[in-house]
Amino acid sequence: MDLFYLAIGAIFVNNILLAQYLGNCPFCGVSKKLGTSIGMGVAVIFVATLASVFTWLVYHYILKPYDMQFIQTLAFILIIASLVQFVEIFLKKQSKGLYNALGIFLPLITTNCAVMGIALLNIKHEFNFLEMVIFSVASATGFALAIVLFAGLRERLMISPVPRAMQGTAVALVTAGVMSLAFFGFYGMVQ
Amino acid sequence: MKFKEALLHGLWKDLTPFRLVLGLCPALAVTSSAENGMGMGLAATFVLVFSNMFISMLRKVIPDKVRIGSFIVVIATLVVLVEMVMKAYFFPLSQQLGIFIPLIVVNCIILGRAEAFASRNPVLLSMVDGLSIGIGFTISLTVLGSIREVLGAGSWFGMQVFGESFEPFEFMVKAPGAFICLGIMLGLMNAYSRKRGETFIQT
Secondary structure: OHHHHHHHHHHHHOOOOOOOOOOHHHHHHOOOOHHHHHHHHHHHHHHHHHHHHHHHHHHHHHHOOOOOHHHHHHHHHHHHHHHHHHHHHHHHHHOHHHHHHHHHHHHHHHOOHHHHHHHHHHHHOOOOHHHHHHHHHHHHHHHHHHHHHHHHHHHHHHOOOOOHHHOOHHHHHHHHHHHHHHHHHHOOOOO | OHHHHHHHOOOOOOOOOOOOOOOHHHHHHOOOOHHHHHHHHHHHHHHHHHHHHHHHHOOOOOOHHHHHHHHHHHHHHHHHHHHHHHHHHOHHHHHHHHHHOHHHHHOHHHHHHHHHOHHHOOHHHHHHHHHHHHHHHHHHHHHHHHHHHHHHHOEEOOEEOOOOOOOOOHHHHOHHHHHHHHHHHHHHHHHHHHHOOOOOOOO
């Protein structure tokens, strides 16, 4: 039951994009079309889960026993960067369809703060393995949910008469603020 | 002449995060107070200046195909350095900024400058460029943090601004306030540059 609360909390209450501010660059960058935002969301779920598993294992079985937590940042970013590269090569060889769908988003993910952020939060909250997997999948799902909802709103915004100065990113950010306020409605649902 | 341009472009022409819409995560996350915004800005400036320096030094050595990976290693090393210095000398601030200090690694501004400027310009010019972008970023974050802190907590750099009777808008220091505040500031800057006849490149 606790795991269920953990998942709901990560998706809605502490939504990684709207409450924890992680992953805002792709949030504004690739949310102009519904199709691309779904691709980005799926790619993030996939990479974030894999990256969290690897970084958690490396932290607990290599860095911690040898007292090397201080190179955590360096180790994590290298793991994420090489993992992304590896996934890209693997998909290209094994699954053409998936590669065509996710391919262009993969290089972008290396510098996506959401992926690195989830990996760091796993360590900060001192999760065990199972909790870590649930939290990573749920957080990344929260990211996907927010970016897909946001893309839907932005498609409508494109055809609305917005004041000229507020066009583009400015109005998108204000919209994101209103969405974030809406997500605050879940606050208190899970402690 | 070149130096002057490199020094000034980060303060208005390429002001982050407003004119180059990069590095939004720290701009939103740590600006709940002016002090946090400034601390984050200074940490990022340090990393920017030195990452630009090292990458510019190594620009002829790094093979083109693995450049992004190499840049990230340089940046990550510097971030680890900042992390340790902040833990040792500015412990309360480092607790406040939390995971956003290690996340400087994935700040797109730093990688963006490495790729767009430092990898094709001489060392000194690259450092000036890093300094300029960094100062612009620090000023933006401090301003954003000041607005949010004054309205949301009634204080500025921890000093009380309004009297006892002031009811703070708590909304401003929370997540929705961050998005809306940044959006409105972007809109105001758009309106100002439009008035000056500049075109604003953002979509």
